[in-house]
Amino acid sequence: MVTKKTLADGVTLTILPSTQFKTTRIVLNFIAPLQAETITQRSLLASLLETNSQDYPTQADLAAKLSAMYGANFGISVNKRGNAHIFSVVMTLVNDKFLPGDTQVLAEGLTFLKQILWRPNATTAGFDEATFKREKTNMQAYLASVYDNKQAYASLQLQSLYFKDSSAQRVPSFGNNTDLKAITAANLYAYYQQMLAQDQVAITVLGDLDPEQVATLLTDLPLTPRTAVTPELFYQQPLVAETMVQTEVQPTNQAKLNLAYQVPTYYYQPDYYALLLANGIFGGSPMSLLFTNVRERASLAYYASSSYDAFRGLITVQTGIDATNVDQVKQIIATQLTILQAGEFSDELLAQTKATLKNQYITSLDSAGYLTTQDLVQQLVPRSAIALADFMAALDAVTKEQIIAAAQTIKLQAVYFLSSEGGDK
Incomplete structure (x- = not known):
C-alpha cells in the first residue's frame, strides 16, 4: 500500500512498497517555477554538489564512501516538466534485508544525502573556489559538446525558434553559456540557500521497507516549512498565423x-x-x-x-x-x-x-x-x-x-x- 505523508508545509513523502527490486531508491525532487535566469544555476549546482562536500572534500573521498555503502549509486539531474524546473537528487542502495548482520545502509545513505545537501563544500562567502571553477569549466565543455552534436544542436535550434516568445522555454533544461558566464561562487551559493528554503520538495522512496522507519529517518533532514508554489504546469502557446x-x-x-x-x-x-x-x-x-x-x-x-x-x-x-x-x-x-x-x-x-x-x-x-x-x-x-x-x-x-x-x-x-x-x- 502506497504511503503518503506531509513532512512539513511544502514537503511531501511518498513511499512505494515493492518487492520487485533488491534495492532501495530514494529521490528528492526540488520543484520550482521555470525561470530563464535560474535554469543554468540549477544545472551547475547539480554538477557541483555531485563532486564533493565538507565531509567528502575530494571526488575520491565521495566515491570511497559510496563504495563502502555496498556500491551505492548517487547522482543529481535537472529537467523541465512544462512550466516547472525539477532538481532531482537520486540515491540507490542495496536493501538492508539483503545485507549481513545488523547493517543499516538505509540510515547511512540518508545521512550521506544530508551531508551532501546541507554541508556542501562552501563557506558563508560561497562555494569552494577551486571546485567551482573546475565544474564551471567542465560545464562549458559539456555545453560545447552538445552544440558540436549536430542532431542535438538542430533540436535545440528548433526549440529556440518555436519558443521565440518564451525565454524560459527557449533555454535548455541544462542551461546555456551566456548565463553561465555571469555565475560566481558567491551568487550561486546564495541561490542554493534560496532553493533549499523555498522550493517545493517531493520525496519518493521505493523498496521493500517499513514506512514508519523511513518517515522517522527522513524527519532528520532539515527541510523547513515553505509556501508551496505550484505553477500552471502545462505550457500553452498561441498558434502563429505563418510557419x-x-x-x-x-x-x-x-x-x-x-x-x-x-x-x-x-x-x-x-x-x-x-x-x-x-x-x-x-x-x-x-x-x-x-x-x-x-x-x-x-x-x-x-x-x-x-x-x-x-x-x-x-x-x-x-x-x-x-x-x-x-x-x-x-x-x-x-x-x-x-x-x-x-x-x-x-x-x-x-x-x-x-x-x-x-x-x-x-x-x-x-x-x-x-x-x-x-x-x-x-x-x-x-x-x-x-x-x-x-x-x-x-x-x-x-x-x-x-x-x-x-x-x-x-x-x-x-x-x-x-x-x-x-x-x-
Whole structure:
C-alpha cells in the first residue's frame, strides 16, 4: 500500500512498497517555477554538489564512501516538466534485508544525502573556489559538446525558434553559456540557500521497507516549512498565423530537417490517448508512416521520427537527410500528416501501434527509475495516477475516428533546416 505523508508545509513523502527490486531508491525532487535566469544555476549546482562536500572534500573521498555503502549509486539531474524546473537528487542502495548482520545502509545513505545537501563544500562567502571553477569549466565543455552534436544542436535550434516568445522555454533544461558566464561562487551559493528554503520538495522512496522507519529517518533532514508554489504546469502557446522558418549553414556530414507542431492536448487530458496514438502512427513507432514511407520506401532520410511533449503541447519531427532532397522531404512529411488526418492508415497499423505503446508501458514498469519518476508526475498531474489495466483499456477504447480528430489538431508552426554550404555529399 502506497504511503503518503506531509513532512512539513511544502514537503511531501511518498513511499512505494515493492518487492520487485533488491534495492532501495530514494529521490528528492526540488520543484520550482521555470525561470530563464535560474535554469543554468540549477544545472551547475547539480554538477557541483555531485563532486564533493565538507565531509567528502575530494571526488575520491565521495566515491570511497559510496563504495563502502555496498556500491551505492548517487547522482543529481535537472529537467523541465512544462512550466516547472525539477532538481532531482537520486540515491540507490542495496536493501538492508539483503545485507549481513545488523547493517543499516538505509540510515547511512540518508545521512550521506544530508551531508551532501546541507554541508556542501562552501563557506558563508560561497562555494569552494577551486571546485567551482573546475565544474564551471567542465560545464562549458559539456555545453560545447552538445552544440558540436549536430542532431542535438538542430533540436535545440528548433526549440529556440518555436519558443521565440518564451525565454524560459527557449533555454535548455541544462542551461546555456551566456548565463553561465555571469555565475560566481558567491551568487550561486546564495541561490542554493534560496532553493533549499523555498522550493517545493517531493520525496519518493521505493523498496521493500517499513514506512514508519523511513518517515522517522527522513524527519532528520532539515527541510523547513515553505509556501508551496505550484505553477500552471502545462505550457500553452498561441498558434502563429505563418510557419516560422530558419535555415542555417554549418559544416556537417548530414543535413538536419526538424519540424515543430502545436497540439492543444496535454498529459492525461480527455484526448490524450488519441493523440498518443496519432503520434505513434505519424512517427513515434518503428512501423510509423514517417519511418515506413520517408526512410524505408522513399529512402529520403537516414532517420525520421516524431515525439510528443505532453507538458508543452508540442510534437516534433526529427530527420537526417541529404540537403539536396530537402524540398522533397518536406513534401513527403506533409503528405504523411495528411494521410493521418484523413484516416488513410490501416487497421493493422493502428493495432500494431496500440500493441507497441502497451509493451513500452509494461516494460517501463520494470524500471525503478521510471516508477519513481512516474510518482512525481502523478503528484504534478493527479489524474495520471491510473492502474495498468485502466491504461490498457483506455488505449483499446480509442477509435479511428478519435485518432483522426486528434490528428487534425496538429498544426505546423516551425521548420528548422541545418546543412553544409553547397549541400551534403
